[in-house]
Each structure stands twice: as C-alpha cells, then as structure tokens.
Amino acid sequence: MMDFSAIVPALPGLGDGLLMTFQLMLLGVFGGVALGTVLALMRLSHSPLLSKIAGLYVNYFRSIPLLLVITWFYFAVPFLLRAITGEDTPVGAFTSCLVAFMMFEAAYFCEIVRAGIQAIPKGQMGAASALGMTYGQSMRLIILPQAFRKMTPLLLQQSIILFQDTSLVYTVGLMDFLNAARSRGDIIGQPHEFLIFAGLVYFSVSFIASQSVKLLQKRLAV
Known part of the structure; x- marks a missing residue:
C-alpha cells in the first residue's frame, strides 16, 4: 500500500524545485516572446534575406526535438566558446537550459x-503612415499592442506547454520540480509516491492555467 506521509517533510525541497521550474518557464517565455517578435518582424519584412533567415530559423527549430536542443547547448556550446575565446567558459546547466528554451520557443512564438x-487590418498601417509615423512607430504604438491583445491566449497556451517541457532538464542534472521529486523518492525508497505527487502538481497547474486561458479567451472575444 502506498504511503504519501513522507511527502510533507520533503515539501521545502520540492518547493525549491518548483521555483526552479517556474523560473525557467517565465524567463523562457519572456526571452522567447522577445526573440519571436523580432523573428516575426523579420519574416514579414520586405527584405527577402531577412525573411529567409527567419524562415530557416523557425523551420529548423520546429523540426528538431527540444531534448536535443537542451543537450546540444549543454555539451556543445562550451566547446564553441573555447574555440572562439581560447578559454574554458563554463556555461552551467541553468543557463544552457534557459537559452535552449528561449531559442526553441522563439520559433513557435514567432508564428503566433x-x-x-x-x-490586424492593413488599413491601420496605411493610416499610421498617412499621419507621418515611421514603420517602427506604427508597429510599436498601433499594430503590436492590438496584435498582442489578440494573441494573448495563444501565448499563454504555449507557456503552459513550456511549463510541462521544463521537465526535460533532468537530462543535464538540473534540479527542477520533477527531478527533485524523483531524487527524493529514490532516496527515501518511495519513488512511486513522489512521482504520483509530481504528476498531480503538473496536472493541477496546467489544468488551472488552461481554464484561466479559456476564460480570458471568452473575455477578449467579447
């Protein structure tokens, strides 16, 4: 019979792991949205070169698994930095995972x-141009604020997916929530109980967030 009583004393350590998970998710979302916005503007640019570069970036990262990106950054980037600088530059698990999430998610945020x-109706860009606004001013003050309002539910939905994907950092030994639960369960000798608890936490957070996104979607539609 399963015994979940050992989970209560382990909550502080699990809380640290959950905090690590949320840090990775939030920073990955902010960085991914920022880079994704730049890529989106490049794809919509009248410059064929910029559009092609952004298109290649998006197609490449959407064609490979996230696990490969995480391990590549963790193992390969130090070698690249050594070749460039001539010195050993430790990247660290957290930094390598964070950069991997930003670059990977940017491909998806770009399309959103x-x-x-x-x-956004094209007439608005024409109206802004008629008022004497530059392309940058039109995007920053008129187009992007409206676009972000429309795509907020999709951005949040992708953020939920990233929250779930953070569990892949176990491959580089980063102590996120799932890895903390798995390790603590192995130490105590109750791996099943801790993994079930971790699954319930992931489900609860994802379900509540998904329902909140649906409510927000209805409110924005009105």
Missing part, C-alpha cells in the same frame, strides 16, 4: 506573433 500581426 506573425499571425497576430497579420490579423
């Missing part, structure tokens, strides 16, 4: 942002 921008 691009769709949001294209959903």
Whole structure:
C-alpha cells in the first residue's frame, strides 16, 4: 500500500524545485516572446534575406526535438566558446537550459506573433503612415499592442506547454520540480509516491492555467 506521509517533510525541497521550474518557464517565455517578435518582424519584412533567415530559423527549430536542443547547448556550446575565446567558459546547466528554451520557443512564438500581426487590418498601417509615423512607430504604438491583445491566449497556451517541457532538464542534472521529486523518492525508497505527487502538481497547474486561458479567451472575444 502506498504511503504519501513522507511527502510533507520533503515539501521545502520540492518547493525549491518548483521555483526552479517556474523560473525557467517565465524567463523562457519572456526571452522567447522577445526573440519571436523580432523573428516575426523579420519574416514579414520586405527584405527577402531577412525573411529567409527567419524562415530557416523557425523551420529548423520546429523540426528538431527540444531534448536535443537542451543537450546540444549543454555539451556543445562550451566547446564553441573555447574555440572562439581560447578559454574554458563554463556555461552551467541553468543557463544552457534557459537559452535552449528561449531559442526553441522563439520559433513557435514567432508564428503566433506573425499571425497576430497579420490579423490586424492593413488599413491601420496605411493610416499610421498617412499621419507621418515611421514603420517602427506604427508597429510599436498601433499594430503590436492590438496584435498582442489578440494573441494573448495563444501565448499563454504555449507557456503552459513550456511549463510541462521544463521537465526535460533532468537530462543535464538540473534540479527542477520533477527531478527533485524523483531524487527524493529514490532516496527515501518511495519513488512511486513522489512521482504520483509530481504528476498531480503538473496536472493541477496546467489544468488551472488552461481554464484561466479559456476564460480570458471568452473575455477578449467579447
């Protein structure tokens, strides 16, 4: 019979792991949205070169698994930095995972942002231009604020997916929530109980967030 009583004393350590998970998710989302917005503007640019570079970036990262990106950054980037600087530059598990999440998620956020921008009537850009605004001013003050309002539910939904994907950092030994639960369960000799508890936490957070996104979607639709 399963005994979940050992989970209560382990909550402080599990809480640290959950905090690590949320840090990775939030920083990955902010960095991914920022880079994804730049990529979206490049894809919509009148410059064929910029558009092609952004398109290649998006297609490449959407064609490979996230696990490969995490391990590549963790193992390969130090070698690249050594070749460039000539010195050993430790990257660290947290930094390598964070950069991997930002670059990987940017490919998906790029398509969300691009769709949001294209959903804004083109006449608004023409009206802004007629008022004497530059392209940058039109995007920053008129187009992007409206586009982000439209695509907020999709951005949040992708953020939930990233929250779940943070569990992949176990491959580089980073002590996120799942890895903390698994390690503590192995030490105590109750791996099943701790993994079940971790699954319930992931489910609860994802379910509550998904329901909140649906409510937000209805409110924005009105």
